[in-house]
Amino acid sequence: MENQGSLLSIRDLHVRVEDKDILRGLSLDIRPGEVHAIMGPNGSGKSTLSLAIAGKEGYEVQGGQMYYKGKDLSEMDPEERALEGIFISFQHPVEIPGVTMMNFLRTILNKHREYRGEEPLSGREFLQRVREVATTLGLDHLIRNRFVNEGFSGGEKKKNELLQMILLEPEMVILDEIDSGLDIDAIKTVAKAVNGMRDGKRSFLLITHYQRLLNFIEPDVVHILVDGKIVKSGDKRLAEELEARGYDQLVASVQQ
Amino acid sequence: MSDSDKIIQEYTTREYEHGFVTDIEMDVVPPGLDEEKIRFISRKKNEPDWLLEFRLKAYRTWKQMEQPNWAHLDIPPIDFQSYSYYAEPKKKPRYKSLDEVDPKLIETFNKLGIPLEEQKRLAGVAVDAVFDSVSVMTTYKETLQELGIIFCSISEAVQEHPDLVKKYLGSVVPIHDNFYAALNSAVFSDGSFVYIPPGVRCPMELSTYFRINTKGLGQFERTLIIADEGSYVSYLEGCTAPMRDENQLHAAVVEIIVHKDAEVKYSTVQNWYPGDEEGKGGIFNFVTKRGICLGDRSKLSWTQVETGSAITWKYPSTILKGDYSQAEFYSVALTNNRQQADTGTKMIHLGKHTKSLVISKGISAGRSQNTYRGMVSIAKNAVHSRNFSQCDSLLLTDKCGAHTFPYIDVHNSSSVVEHEATTSKIADEQIFYLQQRGLDEEEAVRLIVNGYAREVLQQLPMEFAAEARKLLEISLEGSVG
Numbered sequence: 001m002e003n004q005g006s007l008l009s010i011r012d013l014h015v016r017v018e019d020k021d022i023l024r025g026l027s028l029d030i031r032p033g034e035v036h037a038i039m040g041p042n043g044s045g046k047s048t049l050s051l052a053i054a055g056k057e058g059y060e061v062q063g064g065q066m067y068y069k070g071k072d073l074s075e076m077d078p079e080e081r082a083l084e085g086i087f088i089s090f091q092h093p094v095e096i097p098g099v100t101m102m103n104f105l106r107t108i109l110n111k112h113r114e115y116r117g118e119e120p121l122s123g124r125e126f127l128q129r130v131r132e133v134a135t136t137l138g139l140d141h142l143i144r145n146r147f148v149n150e151g152f153s154g155g156e157k158k159k160n161e162l163l164q165m166i167l168l169e170p171e172m173v174i175l176d177e178i179d180s181g182l183d184i185d186a187i188k189t190v191a192k193a194v195n196g197m198r199d200g201k202r203s204f205l206l207i208t209h210y211q212r213l214l215n216f217i218e219p220d221v222v223h224i225l226v227d228g229k230i231v232k233s234g235d236k237r238l239a240e241e242l243e244a245r246g247y248d249q250l251v252a253s254v255q256q
Numbered sequence: 257m258s259d260s261d262k263i264i265q266e267y268t269t270r271e272y273e274h275g276f277v278t279d280i281e282m283d284v285v286p287p288g289l290d291e292e293k294i295r296f297i298s299r300k301k302n303e304p305d306w307l308l309e310f311r312l313k314a315y316r317t318w319k320q321m322e323q324p325n326w327a328h329l330d331i332p333p334i335d336f337q338s339y340s341y342y343a344e345p346k347k348k349p350r351y352k353s354l355d356e357v358d359p360k361l362i363e364t365f366n367k368l369g370i371p372l373e374e375q376k377r378l379a380g381v382a383v384d385a386v387f388d389s390v391s392v393m394t395t396y397k398e399t400l401q402e403l404g405i406i407f408c409s410i411s412e413a414v415q416e417h418p419d420l421v422k423k424y425l426g427s428v429v430p431i432h433d434n435f436y437a438a439l440n441s442a443v444f445s446d447g448s449f450v451y452i453p454p455g456v457r458c459p460m461e462l463s464t465y466f467r468i469n470t471k472g473l474g475q476f477e478r479t480l481i482i483a484d485e486g487s488y489v490s491y492l493e494g495c496t497a498p499m500r501d502e503n504q505l506h507a508a509v510v511e512i513i514v515h516k517d518a519e520v521k522y523s524t525v526q527n528w529y530p531g532d533e534e535g536k537g538g539i540f541n542f543v544t545k546r547g548i549c550l551g552d553r554s555k556l557s558w559t560q561v562e563t564g565s566a567i568t569w570k571y572p573s574t575i576l577k578g579d580y581s582q583a584e585f586y587s588v589a590l591t592n593n594r595q596q597a598d599t600g601t602k603m604i605h606l607g608k609h610t611k612s613l614v615i616s617k618g619i620s621a622g623r624s625q626n627t628y629r630g631m632v633s634i635a636k637n638a639v640h641s642r643n644f645s646q647c648d649s650l651l652l653t654d655k656c657g658a659h660t661f662p663y664i665d666v667h668n669s670s671s672v673v674e675h676e677a678t679t680s681k682i683a684d685e686q687i688f689y690l691q692q693r694g695l696d697e698e699e700a701v702r703l704i705v706n707g708y709a710r711e712v713l714q715q716l717p718m719e720f721a722a723e724a725r726k727l728l729e730i731s732l733e734g735s736v737g
């Protein structure tokens with residue numbers, strides 16, 4: 001059963017990847033406007049959760065349900081989930097050689113606009129919009145004559161994910177370790193972009209290893225994911241507690 | 257059956273866009289080939305004696321030759337006596353004005369996107385339209401004449417400019433060059449002739465559009481392009497044929513002569529009928545294309561986008577004779593279903609300080625076989641020469657094949673030859689990334705392949721780049737697996 005009032009509602013989710021059970025009974029409810037953070041050690045299933053929500057092939061749902069806006073996600077193709085407003089930022093965005101940033105951004109933006117029943121943006125409107133967003137992220141140099149993610153630094157790739165997020169205006173944003181490998185200035189830029197997108201309706205799920213990002217983006221709920229299950233949920237103080245005590249101690253205290 | 261397999265099936269059963277047949281009365285020479293048929297073709301075209309001799313000599317040479325079988329191709333036995341070697345529309349083979357052209361022919365070219373009517377013509381592109389064995393119409397001829405540029409069918413050039421034709425015909429691809437070139441020299445029907453006078457920069461794209469219509473007909477066009485000193489021309493050819501169950505034969509010869517300080521850009525968008533999904537029917541495309549950079553600082557650039565034909569055997573090549581001459585070869589060859597392609601280039605460096613560049617992008621889908629075969633040869637006297645070759649292969653399924661056969665032959669120590677080759681499978685990660693941004697699988701593959709082929713596509717004249725991109729997309733439909 002889906003939880004009434006949730007944007008994304010996950011019930012007792014079991015996911016298997018390459019014959020290994022990764023998620024084992026995960027439940028989660030995200031209401032419109034909420035910011036959730038999922039923290040957990042390596043191998044706990046954080047990325048599997050985001051890829052299962054995105055509908056990636058090979059992420060087999062063995063049990064449980066995922067509802068988004070009241071619809072069963074298992075009946076939607078990955079592109080349909082995207083067009084319905086689920087946006088995932090990838091940990092390691094792929095390079096697409098020969099495809100210019102402009103062509104890529106225009107193609108995906110117009111696809112979303114078409115799906116929403118809006119007119120495609122004219123060349124001039126599009127350029128103006130992209131330049132505006134790229135400038136706020138400090139990516140101006142990457143939108144001219146560059147191919148998608150090709151030769152981008154780690155930080156540039158992450159910011160390029162945010163550029164797409166801002167352009168596509170999704171309703172459910174899942175940021176998978178957007179902070180990994182970023183210096184403090186870049187993290188502040190990321191936080192500014194995310195905070196700028198918070199409008200009381202749009203929801204966020206931040207998947208992260210460290211509490212650092214949460215100093216700049218204040219979550220409503222923090223979950224601790226261990227061995228494919230959420231073992232503890234709380235407010236932002238839980239993240240601070242985790243930072244102070246470490247996973248091992250915190251998990252041990254939960255298990256007792 | 258997975259979703260992507262279903263999509264493949266849906267699309268591969270989709271019909272070839274240009275597969276229609278024009279119902280028009282044709283004079284078709286009965287099938288078979290002998291000296292009498294060659295005399296007939298020559299008489300029909302009112303050719304001078306030297307050309308008849310050229311044809312007969314070629315025929316006798318051809319009879320002594322055997323079909324080459326060194327390519328990575330599985331060619332079924334071909335009965336050369338079963339083909340007809342000449343066909344022309346019954347109502348007047350050559351037209352003085354468009355009013356005399358059978359409306360069915362005009363309609364055919366309209367359907368193919370090649371309007372011949374004055375008011376509808378493509379701006380900035382002069383077109384020679386070849387239907388089966390004859391040239392129907394050449395547009396913008398008068399405009400070009402004012403600059404001294406000759407752009408007409410080769411049959412017409414034989415009548416109007418015999419000295420030029422006699423001087424250059426067979427000078428780059430001699431009669432005995434290979435089996436198919438010898439056959440073409442014996443029976444060639446029509447094709448384009450281009451001459452750019454010294455110092456003239458041709459102000460528009462010159463383009464020939466080849467259409468095979470008649471059943472059981474072989475098409476043997478002959479193209480001759482001469483760029484005199486310091487001139488420039490960009491030439492493009494396009495090809496289609498109706499869908500037929502039997503294999504049609506196409507064996508063309510293209511010769512290009514580039515004089516001192518001249519430059520020729522030659523582009524091909526080849527979309528002959530490739531056969532159905534089981535490999536039935538389709539064009540056998542056995543083509544000899546060669547250019548010579550005759551003078552110092554001359555330049556020849558080949559660009560080809562090959563998506564059609566059941567079997568392709570084609571190696572557009574350049575002889576770099578002039579010092580400091582340059583040649584380029586840009587190729588995208590896409591094979592789907594049961595198509596087979598063995599294609600590439602030869603760069604033969606004879607002059608000093610000569611430079612060549614090869615960029616080849618193979619795309620294999622379905623159960624097709626796609627081979628790059630390239631030769632770089634640098635002679636002893638071609639000191640300080642350079643070649644860079646890059647051959648990439650992209651595999652879209654696990655049932656197709658990609659092969660690369662580079663031959664390198666260098667005879668001096670001051671030259672540099674570099675060869676890079678990559679083979680990759682279209683990455684699931686790339687497709688998924690684009691799906692997460694809202695594109696379906698087909699759209700994702702299209703975007704990725706267009707990106708992959710970009711380096712080559714951007715060499716095409718602007719008017720044709722969009723068409724080539726569309727052609728790649730159509731040929732790709734349902735190729736994901």
